[in-house]
Amino acid sequence: MSQAQPVAAAVEKDHGPRPKRKRGEKQRLSSRDRAVVVTMVAIPTIFVIGLVWIPAIGSVILSFANWGGIGGFDTIQWIGLKNYEDIVNIYPPFWPAIRHNIIWLVFLILGPTMLGILLAVILDRELRGSRFYQTAFFMPVVLSLALIGFIWQLFYSQQQGLLNDVLGTNVDWYGDPDINLWAVLVATGWRHTGYIMLIYLAGLKGVDGTLREAAAIDGAGEVKTFFQVVLPVMRPINLIVVVIVVIESLRAFDIVWVVNQGRNGLEIIAALVTSNVVGEASRIGFGSALAVIMMAISSVFITIYLRVVMKDEQS
Template sequence: MTVLEQAGAAASAPPRKRRRRRASAFTTADKLVLTVMLGVPSLLHLGLVWFPTLGSILLSFTEWDGIGGVEDIAFVGVQNYTDILTTYPRFWPALWNNLTWLVFLLVLPTMFGLFMAVLLDRKLRMGRIYQSVLYLPMMLSLALIGFIWQLIYQPDQGLLNNLLGTANDHPTNWLGDPDINLYAVLVAAGWRHAGYVMLLFLAGLKAVDPSLKEAAALDGATGWQTFWHVTLPALKPVNIVVLVITVIESLRAFDIVYIINKGRQGLELLSILVTDNIIGEASRIGWGSALAVVLLLISMGFIITYLMQTFRKEERP
């Protein structure tokens, strides 16, 4: 048989079925590592977040002083919520203060953080130094910030009254006056919040495609038109993150107020009321849990409403 005949016979012969062993994408060790890495954080999240949340919701329908066992817990239905809304004099001022806190952080510190991010994105001279200085307050805890601003707001020896020249002649009691102490604390909280927002917006600006800005410039768009029609829509994911963080920060504010005067004399917040009712002298676990649920519903209401509106706009042609 010639070489050509052998080649023809080989070509006409049916192909042999090769047994291919499908290599597994993950080995047993990889699966074990993934299970541990996903399972442990999930269990911790369920145990430290969701189970206590469900427990608070169940306790909000009960009356319990925290002493004794399960047999001492009395079911009262929605009575705690009714009493909080109708007979608890500290609830509505605290709710108003929380909403004021939220609006303030959404407007002034957020706008200032966005403004500084836009300036730093233009690669200013010594921009790294400015960025570090603005972000530095975020490295401090709210309790420490409250202590620092206590020194600034002191009536007699505080920095602010000395700069205004009123330290010796009718000094302003910035933290003791119920009419102005909330806004004084908001300045301190906004000082910390602005740096964090600036860093988030700056990261979002770095991800914007430069070709979009160049195309807008070629079309004759001004700097403001480019920012409003090109840059700002590209920051939509960052805007959602900033909104969620701002809502959480404003509604869980506790440290800075508690370190100043324990949430009294015009500085009442819902988080303070939760603490006072659960671990305070009254020790009303049901009331404190009901207040915590109200706080949860308010925060989820803002976030879910914004997300639904955002997704609806994206679905429209």
């Protein structure tokens, strides 16, 4: 306490010369509260700057460099845009990676997300055994994607896998570059469906029952009630779902890394960043350039999201 006083006094003093009225409005916060607020703002800010902005800016700066990650900063060669030129022109995995990330996003939205919402709506109707189904669908969500990749390997293995045994086929599910992306997406979807289902189910439980009753009295059918009454009420949840899907598809990494380190049909940007930066092969500059490209793509989605949210708040 005794130490807090001088600080508080100093703060008080700072505010001294201001016009009285304005000061009067702010007076509601005691000096101690103000100190708490300042700390609560400062600590996260330091974390955000230290853990997000400095590394991000560092990556942008390094993306113009050729550096093996060994030795001081004086060993860094500045090579301008060459990394970006090389990525676009002569780095074969890059364009497939962009394509795969887009496929990932579209697939997650059209497939597992829709399915998850459908399941949530069905389970919300309090069927018999609905608890059991909830648990069953949610189970995969507690598993890490890396583990899921391994579990599905038991199905997908060409020679020893269940799937080929049952179907009597000899498909190389994880190895054939025309198929493995879809195989991995199905495994991802297995988890994603339960995730979306849970979030949506929680949202549906929060919808005021009287709205449905009112809709029913007005003679709206199930489908109409859902689309014209429930869905609009669920807007915040819908937004969260969209954001989650976008984030999931951009940060897709674990499962692909487990399957084959993001090569041969499973190129995605996050895996390319890793394989260039990690280990002895540290092409720090090249990897950073890839990371910056990834950052640029995410920024587009983040901007859209923020605009929507802010518009929402304004209205």
